[in-house]
Amino acid sequence: MGRIALNKVKKVFGDVEVIPPLDLTIDDGEFVVFVGPSGCGKSTLLRMIAGLEDLTAGAIEIDDEDVTEVPPSKRGLAMVFQSYALYPHMTVRKNIAFPMRMAGIDEATQNAKIDAAAKSLNLTDYLDRKPGQLSGGQRQRVAIGRAIVREPAAFLFDEPLSNLDAALRVGMRLEIMELHKKLETTMIYVTHDQVEAMTMADKIVVLQAGVIEQVGSPLELYHTPRNKFVAGFIGSPKMNLIEGAEAEKHGAASIGIRPEHLTVSKSEGTWKGRVGVAEHLGSDTFIHVHDTGLMDMMTVRINGDIDARHGDTIYLSPQVDQIHRFDAQDLRIA
Amino acid sequence: MAIVAETTKFSKFAWPILAWGVALIFFFPIFWMVLTSFKTDADAVKPEFLLWFTPTLENYANMTDNYDYWRFATNSIITSVSATLLTLIVGVPCAYAMAFDPSRGTKDILMWMLSTKMLPAAAVLYPMIFLAKGLGIYDTHFLVIMVLCLINLPIVIWMLFTYFKDIPKDIIEAGKMDGLNTWGEVREILIPLAWGGIASTALLAFIFCWNEAYWTVRLTTIDAATLSKLIEGNRAPEGLFFGRLSAVSTAAVGPIVILGWFCQKQLVQGLTFGAVK
Amino acid sequence: MANRTIPRLLQTPAVLLLLVWMLVPLGMTLFFSFIRYVLNNLRRPEWTSPSIENWRGFGNYKFVWNQDGFWLAIQNSLLIVCSILFLTVILGVLIAVLVNRSFPGRGIVRVLLISPFFVMPAVNAVLWINMILDPVLGLQGIAVGGINEVIAGLRNAPLIGGFFSLWPELNPISFRATQTSAYAVIMMVTWQWTPFAVLIFMTSLQSEDQQQKEAAILDGAGRWSQFRFLTLPHLGRPIAIVVMIQAIFHLSLYAEIEIVSRGNGNKNLPYFIGELANNNIGAASATGIFAVILANIVAIFLLRMVGKTLME
Numbered sequence: 001m002g003r004i005a006l007n008k009v010k011k012v013f014g015d016v017e018v019i020p021p022l023d024l025t026i027d028d029g030e031f032v033v034f035v036g037p038s039g040c041g042k043s044t045l046l047r048m049i050a051g052l053e054d055l056t057a058g059a060i061e062i063d064d065e066d067v068t069e070v071p072p073s074k075r076g077l078a079m080v081f082q083s084y085a086l087y088p089h090m091t092v093r094k095n096i097a098f099p100m101r102m103a104g105i106d107e108a109t110q111n112a113k114i115d116a117a118a119k120s121l122n123l124t125d126y127l128d129r130k131p132g133q134l135s136g137g138q139r140q141r142v143a144i145g146r147a148i149v150r151e152p153a154a155f156l157f158d159e160p161l162s163n164l165d166a167a168l169r170v171g172m173r174l175e176i177m178e179l180h181k182k183l184e185t186t187m188i189y190v191t192h193d194q195v196e197a198m199t200m201a202d203k204i205v206v207l208q209a210g211v212i213e214q215v216g217s218p219l220e221l222y223h224t225p226r227n228k229f230v231a232g233f234i235g236s237p238k239m240n241l242i243e244g245a246e247a248e249k250h251g252a253a254s255i256g257i258r259p260e261h262l263t264v265s266k267s268e269g270t271w272k273g274r275v276g277v278a279e280h281l282g283s284d285t286f287i288h289v290h291d292t293g294l295m296d297m298m299t300v301r302i303n304g305d306i307d308a309r310h311g312d313t314i315y316l317s318p319q320v321d322q323i324h325r326f327d328a329q330d331l332r333i334a
Numbered sequence: 335m336a337i338v339a340e341t342t343k344f345s346k347f348a349w350p351i352l353a354w355g356v357a358l359i360f361f362f363p364i365f366w367m368v369l370t371s372f373k374t375d376a377d378a379v380k381p382e383f384l385l386w387f388t389p390t391l392e393n394y395a396n397m398t399d400n401y402d403y404w405r406f407a408t409n410s411i412i413t414s415v416s417a418t419l420l421t422l423i424v425g426v427p428c429a430y431a432m433a434f435d436p437s438r439g440t441k442d443i444l445m446w447m448l449s450t451k452m453l454p455a456a457a458v459l460y461p462m463i464f465l466a467k468g469l470g471i472y473d474t475h476f477l478v479i480m481v482l483c484l485i486n487l488p489i490v491i492w493m494l495f496t497y498f499k500d501i502p503k504d505i506i507e508a509g510k511m512d513g514l515n516t517w518g519e520v521r522e523i524l525i526p527l528a529w530g531g532i533a534s535t536a537l538l539a540f541i542f543c544w545n546e547a548y549w550t551v552r553l554t555t556i557d558a559a560t561l562s563k564l565i566e567g568n569r570a571p572e573g574l575f576f577g578r579l580s581a582v583s584t585a586a587v588g589p590i591v592i593l594g595w596f597c598q599k600q601l602v603q604g605l606t607f608g609a610v611k
Numbered sequence: 612m613a614n615r616t617i618p619r620l621l622q623t624p625a626v627l628l629l630l631v632w633m634l635v636p637l638g639m640t641l642f643f644s645f646i647r648y649v650l651n652n653l654r655r656p657e658w659t660s661p662s663i664e665n666w667r668g669f670g671n672y673k674f675v676w677n678q679d680g681f682w683l684a685i686q687n688s689l690l691i692v693c694s695i696l697f698l699t700v701i702l703g704v705l706i707a708v709l710v711n712r713s714f715p716g717r718g719i720v721r722v723l724l725i726s727p728f729f730v731m732p733a734v735n736a737v738l739w740i741n742m743i744l745d746p747v748l749g750l751q752g753i754a755v756g757g758i759n760e761v762i763a764g765l766r767n768a769p770l771i772g773g774f775f776s777l778w779p780e781l782n783p784i785s786f787r788a789t790q791t792s793a794y795a796v797i798m799m800v801t802w803q804w805t806p807f808a809v810l811i812f813m814t815s816l817q818s819e820d821q822q823q824k825e826a827a828i829l830d831g832a833g834r835w836s837q838f839r840f841l842t843l844p845h846l847g848r849p850i851a852i853v854v855m856i857q858a859i860f861h862l863s864l865y866a867e868i869e870i871v872s873r874g875n876g877n878k879n880l881p882y883f884i885g886e887l888a889n890n891n892i893g894a895a896s897a898t899g900i901f902a903v904i905l906a907n908i909v910a911i912f913l914l915r916m917v918g919k920t921l922m923e
């Protein structure tokens with residue numbers, strides 16, 4: 001079981017309120033991602049759930065039990081750190097065995113679990129090495145192995161992939177998702193990368209300055225962002241946000257249109273601009289358009305390739321049903 | 335490499351010669367002391383025996399008769415070793431708490447500790463003698479150990495603090511998640527990881543204790559007197575005993591100089607409180 | 612988790628010990644500095660033990676203030692500390708640059724260079740003042756004697772003899788004399804602490820950004836410009852630290868002064884206090900308070916300068 005509830009949780013550092021009172025419920029077996037720009041309080045929130053950070057006020061419940069004053073090791077949670085936090089003086093085997101040793105589990109059970117974990121994580125050949133002799137991806141797997149053997153109520157991941165290179169990151173992302181499907185344990189995952197959030201989460205929690213901007217499934221966030229911040233943060237390339245006269249035409253203070261919801265023409269369209277840089281990815285092309293008179297630079301995403309050169313004149317037309325409208329308070333107009 | 339290319343033939347030869355020359359000049363007084371320790375007292379002051387002489391071990395053999403060397407050396411060992419251990423026992427937990435559980439006052443406490451090192455010893459000389467005599471601990475090992483511990487404590491805490499700070503906080507937190515209590519963190523993580531730092535701190539504290547020459551001289555007479563006191567008491571042999579004085583001096587500094595060779599790297603990080611690595 | 616008891620508890624012994632160590636003796640010094648307290652006084656036996664009855668107000672301070680010895684001691688303290696700082700920093704930078712290059716035997720050179728730092732101060736002083744600087748029996752005496760002999764021999768030589776007979780006979784310098792004893796102290800302490808400066812500067816030089824240097828070479832910077840505009844600023848922080856640590860140690864120099872000349876000509880503040888403390892405790896304590904004030908001025912200055920870099 002791993003149902004986690006935060007009730008009016010608040011954190012103050014010195015004079016700064018990092019997290020104003022906040023409520024959140026995470027259901028058993030859910031993969032929840034906390035996402036937001038750096039300094040938004042997502043890591044602090046995770047560390048408060050882990051018990052590594054005190055609460056200024058409020059309460060945390062795990063499976064309906066108040067754990068606010070319970071020390072980290074007694075909460076039944078396992079954490080995977082950004083730096084992996086492996087014990088450098090112990091072999092991989094001893095690292096994985098460590099939480100079980102602390103819990104007083106007998107050695108035969110320990111070994112059985114280590115072997116099982118090592119097998120599923122492809123670490124069998126490395127059990128007698130020290131962390132210093134492993135690659136980044138392998139270290140990450142050891143950290144996950146150390147978490148798995150505890151059979152926790154929930155896994156906490158604190159930006160676990162940000163120290164890996166891009167190729168490894170994609171692979172590890174899949175491994176973690178598969179692990180979740182296999183174990184069906186609650187996982188809370190912190191990242192600043194919205195791609196990770198979109199691909200992995202059952203439920204995304206978007207945070208800004210300690211405040212939850214929106215909670216929802218990845219597609220909910222994509223299709224119906226609750227406000228301008230979420231609209232700009234979720235999706236890549238970023239949504240084009242337009243203010244002023246053009247927005248007023250749609251009865252809004254500002255409107256947003258995602259790059260993939262613009263169609264391009266060389267001869268006619270709603271808006272006219274000049275091609276700046278075109279990024280050819282093969283499958284897609286991103287065109288950065290200047291001098292539209294609407295915003296600094298508008299980004300368009302089109303399938304396949306197009307012959308667009310620097311300085312060419314180009315016409316853009318939004319798909320009208322995909323325009324997001326926001327009011328003066330930056331909130332979505334339904 | 336442009337830097338290599340610039341090297342001229344001249345500097346290729348002159349540079350090492352100059353460096354070796356400077357090193358030999360600096361080492362010369364120590365060399366001279368060791369050399370003199372193998373001369374008889376009579377030979378030691380004769381110009382004709384400056385470098386060519388018949389070496390003798392008689393100065394070392396007579397060290398006990400001439401100076402009661404072992405009595406002072408024993409005192410030095412007892413007080414330095416005990417003071418080093420005591421300093422570590424008090425300093426490790428303190429530095430640990432400061433490095434991993436810092437509060438808002440931690441920086442100020444550290445600065446204050448360093449500032450106690452700036453308190454001139456002479457200013458509190460008489461009160462210390464007064465207290466020591468009043469408490470009946472003047473000229474005892476206990477007193478010397480306590481004073482050595484206190485004067486080294488700030489530097490030891492600073493050094494340990496800088497070593498502990500290098501241990502990622504994540505690892506300690508992972509330990510917390512895995513079920514370690516405070517003592518467990520120290521035993522399972524801190525000591526194994528910071529072993530090198532703790533050892534070199536201990537070594538340096540030991541060297542400072544061994545070489546201390548203000549309090550050990552002024553707070554002892556004979557029972558707890560250390561090698562510093564012995565050498566200071568023979569400050570002016572009027573040239574008659576260069577040989578034997580060199581021998582006892584060599585015996586007093588030899589072990590420490592050799593210990594020092596092994597910890598020069600750590601010395602830098604330690605003495606600069608981690609600001610230079 | 613919510614409690615900070617354990618970390619506090621762990622710091623308590625150390626903080627308490629240092630607090631007692633700082634406050635109790637210093638408090639006593641402060642008290643003694645305001646009373647008449649003289650150990651040997653047959654005429655006024657009531658002054659031989661500390662008591663509030665013997666209150667003297669600022670009398671001890673005035674007494675000390677008007678002593679020539681006090682001002683001489685401050686002057687000597689500053690002379691000795693400043694000279695050592697100056698010499699060790701200059702020599703330290705030069706030698707560090709010298710041994711920072713790789714050359715055959717660099718490891719041994721480093722070991723030889725650092726050795727003086729570990730020599731016990733008492734041995735350092737005894738070694739220098741007797742075996743090296745003694746005007747008759749030390750190396751200095753022997754060297755001067757040797758040179759004089761060679762010159763004397765050359766006077767009788769044909770042709771060049773006339774030239775050498777113009778040379779005066781060299782006189783060895785006594786470093787136990789009033790005029791020179793401070794120099795002896797400066798010399799021996801510089802010998803001991805230059806290695807320390809070298810070690811720290813050398814370590815710092817190794818962390819110097821080589822790419823930055825290469826960029827400077829591409830920009831046309833010569834050897835001197837590189838040293839002046841890259842190396843020296845890079846050494847700023849280590850120099851500040853070397854100055855601070857040495858100031859801490861050298862302001863309380865004692866053994867060297869005692870051994871060289873028993874304070875004759877090189878008496879610094881600690882030594883002056885030590886002498887007073889043989890009898891006039893009141894005056895010794897007042898001087899002690901002056902010393903604390905002086906140390907605090909230096910400390911505030913130094914901690915301001917270095918403290919921030921330490922905390923990064």
